[in-house]
Amino acid sequence: MTSDILNPLVVIDIALFTVQEEKLKLLLVKRSNTPEKGKWALPGGILIPSKDSDLEGAARRILKSKISVHLQHLEQVCSFSGKHRDPRGWSISTLYYALLPADQIHAVMNESVEDLQWQEIQSCPQLAFDHELQVKKALQVVRRKVASHILPLHLMRKKFTLTELQKCCEAILDQTLDKSVFRRRLKNNLEIIELDEYEGGAQRPARFYMARKGFEFNYQEEI
Amino acid sequence: MTSDILNPLVVIDIALFTVQEEKLKLLLVKRSNTPEKGKWALPGGILIPSKDSDLEGAARRILKSKISVHLQHLEQVCSFSGKHRDPRGWSISTLYYALLPADQIHAVMNESVEDLQWQEIQSCPQLAFDHELQVKKALQVVRRKVASHILPLHLMRKKFTLTELQKCCEAILDQTLDKSVFRRRLKNNLEIIELDEYEGGAQRPARFYMARKGFEFNYQEEI
DNA sequence: TCAATAGTGTCTCTTAGACAATATTGA
């Protein structure tokens, strides 16, 4: 499978994030084929025009082969391209990112022949191709959204406490947030719904919240 | 030139913006070939792997055939794709946008056989392919930046007054801004340099400013 | 009671927004 001078190789890569144990993690795949055999990489694959209605469709098809649940949130980051990023020749890789709730990481299929790994962002190994740059760009998109107060509700379980939500944001931003400031902002946030249920525990129980139906990880008012 | 089922058509489109007479304008080209012959469209072209080192290189090559000046600012917006967006078949179009200073729109070449037009954003005609969606996305990127106080210095002439800069921002955002608020923010902005030159006129002369060398239309502190 | 966590209150400081006031020029 090589690209010739007329037709570039068209591939899709996916940065699949989760927050587990208060740490932001990324799904990596150990490459079982050349090129870059044996290196860790983002999950990805080659576009199949006869199967894929568009690039997002291709991303979903590829995700489906690794993950057994449907992901609501899948968003394009940008495209990487050039003669040299892939040894097979001139290539275009369009990067998508997706968010997987922590309570569903069991949905990652282990039967695959591939070696899969949830890797903490802080300690990623060297990656194949230009995937380190890709991770950086995907992270930028996610962090910029959370920093501008868009809630990463796609990463939460169905019912969650505000402390859990805050820890999730902190894991993404890699910095601690002030509890009071965080909660004050949520007072006016229509994306989450206060429930009359409480989480039991050894200490004072925390109130449960859930995401509004149809919430999005996106700017509320599009300019 | 048709794409077959194995190899999608790979094209680049460009949204070239300027602000002239306090209005945001976009360069459009009347298509002289099928498909969509006769319709207005964004300037664009097909990737030539043997010529283009990457997609941005392709965008620059295509721009060069329309514009006789080098553009500092050229940035990827996103990629559009699918079976149906181009009647020639499965295609990927990567959209870039660029900013041209108002005093350099003469650099748009008229000798071309193509019909060119600077069109006000407010009154764009119907466009070919999915170019209306593309314009919307490019606008979103530009507006989001200006709204978050990144100065569109790439659109200004070498020396400019603060009123001119404000009018430029207003044209992009399509809303008026408060003079006092606008200037207050600029006090702390390191991207512009106060000059000891003034613009003559029938009224009180306005101070000239210029952009810092190496300024960018981009977020200062990357997250 | 205490430890631990949930949740609220309070103070200061910065900034945005609206609008008024002052400054400078040529006619």
Place this chain on the structure above:
DNA sequence: TCAATATTGTCTAAGAGACACTATTGA
């Protein structure tokens, strides 16, 4: 002087940040 535009100041309100305080639970 006046009209027109440039530039600065002032008041208020909203929000961010830091930190202290109160509330509720099980042990």
